[in-house]
Amino acid sequence: MPNLVITGGTRGIGRAVVELFLKEGWNVCTCGRTEEGVKRLKEELKGPKNLYVKVCDVGDKNSAKAFVEFCKEKLGEFDLLINNASILGERLPIEEYPEEVWEEVIRVNLNGVFYITKYALPYMKSGGVIINLSSGAGKRPAPYWGAYAVSKFGVEGFSLLLAEELKPKGIKVYAFNPGATRTQMRAKAYPQEDPLTLKPPEKVAEFIMRLIKDRPEKVSVDYEL
Template identity: 45%
Template sequence: MSYNGRLAGKVAVVTGASKGLGRALAVAFADEGAKVVVNSRSEESLRPVAEEVEAAGGEALAVAADVSKPDGAKKLADRAARKFGKIDVLVNNAGLLGSRVAIESYPDDEWVAVMEVNANGVFFVAKYAIPHLAENASVINLVSGASIGARADWGAYSVSKFAVEGFTGNLALELKDRNIRVNAVDPGGMRTDMRASAYPDEDPGTKIAPEENTAVFLYLASDSSRGVTGERFKAQEFTG
């Protein structure tokens, strides 16, 4: 860790941090000097991520909690604040894909599960984190190419991400006077398990690794983005 890193002294919370982009962001934040709170449902899955954060020189706190439920989201926010005293960066990354079938065939239980994680989880985590957000804190919500314009056979995933787009704008307006910024990021296609599930016939080698896709998140987490709020970024087109 560089003590002069862009995130030195900051506390970052990342949901869905056990693999993929969440894991990559946790390590990237630590490498830039942040203390990192990593979250997923499984304590076992978080252990190697916390070790990577510490290997990068950061201080890690692993919180196993189901953030699609109010109690889980509150547990995450409260434990982060109790350990580190504040939250400077919140990344709502946890998400489920669900089935890619027509609405008339969509399984009821999957619809509920995807909406709970992708939409309700963002609400619950933000709600319970807000009292602990430091001045000039940054909230980063994950959206998708499937949340701009209609797409057949994307079901609950697309609808849930449309909800996050709207939620991001509303929360940005509500927190602007407190100098807390709220932005959305579309990460684009990456070599992840979720991408492979969505496009099983695609060659993963044609997509970038999550570790290559952290630049916009580091910008939004750092003081360089102060005053930038209510915006939507495409991670793979970011050149700042």
């Protein structure tokens, strides 16, 4: 069976990806920020044998390394790595943006992608795929999105750089913008929005499955209906 490592798999898009790939027969190793979230995921999915879960703070290099080593122990080599974990921060103008929130968002959303990828690369199979979750806010100026927008611009750049570096190994890299999706993070960003008007995370998971099968040449990919 193919092997998937995905961060932030306890809810939202990450949770939908975990469920779909398990159903499709993949071995899945994922993480969550809290013991409560990890425990709830295992209980709700009834502890399938091909699911491995660990608490991890991706923005902490020691925690990130421990998670990747845990996945190596459980899975061996990795066919697919999805850097999904991220946080929103605050939607404020730069002059009002709290320094500690800025640092935390960059730590999780950008440093976390670097740490997890760096530690996972020795275990990636030739011909494998890396998907880094991006955002429309990381593709064009997005006033008042602060550190989140900047972190996603960083993810886009990191993905472009990594794609070039990994070409000789046959590893594809994508910065993937899922678009407006029915998640807790989206609800926090747009509290006035009706979530029922948005696509569910399951649709994004299905798109990711198609993406790894089609493997387009472009690195920056947007969800397409």
